[in-house]
Amino acid sequence: MIRVLLVEDDMGLAGNIIDYLELEDMVCDHASNGVAALSLIQKHSFDVVVLDINLPRLDGLSVCEKVRDDGNDTPIIMLTARDQLENKLEGFQKGADDYLVKPFDMPELVARVFALAHRRSSQVKKLNFGNVSVEVGSEIASVNTAPVKLSPTSFTLLKTLLQQQGRVVPRERLLDAVWGEDAPESNALKVHLHNLRKSLVQANANIEVKAVAGTGFCVALKPNPSSSVDCVSAQAPNNKEPDGW
DSSP, rough: OEEEEOOOOOOHHHHHHHHHHHHHHHHEEEEESSSHHHHHHSSSSSSSSEESSSOSSSOOHHHHHHHHHHHOOEEEEESSOOOSHHHHHHHTTOOOSSEEESOOOOHHHHHHHHHHTSSSOTHHHHHHHHTEETTTTTTTTEETTTEOOHHHHHHHHHHHHHHHTTHHHHHHHHOOOOOOOOOOOSSSHHHHHHHHHHHHHHTOOSSSEEEEEETEEEEEEEEOSOOOOOEEEEOOOOSSTTTTT
């Protein structure tokens, strides 16, 4: 099932789009401003983001730019009333994958969502953290430019963690990134994270995957005698340790 994030402050239009997408068997989340959109994108995995340009608090172009700067390769369709070529070029320069001018026909929006839903944006090509890098399109991970052999699941976990650049990724988001709605109820995630940690150690990576009590996981630079960089969490830590982590 395709999961879409609609970012639109016109509540009437947003309601119509959501109803139409759900008739097409899509799951549609909604944000009415740019700040809320970024929060949802950082916490959840989407197949496509449908993003209006004229938004309160943070405009769509800034949202798109921030998403790409974070290394997020979710496809983005821009919605706007601006139909001039320079406006479209600006959207593409900020990292948009497609552009739809208002007013538009709902079947056209659906067709464009379907076209982008099963691929990742080519706007993000490489993620870097410490001495580890990931080439998104070719699915190659390396440490100090030397390739590291990872399973597809370990690669997806590493990519999802690197996209957040040291920020905490909720456990549910990792499950969603790897398995979607078919996430197993077993300790599969624990096993794959263990394998990823082992691969990073063997490759002499200077980053590590850390568990954050009661919150999720992140990548952090390994400490050295002079300094260290730890995970950044938007939530206050508690004293509960995740079982078996």
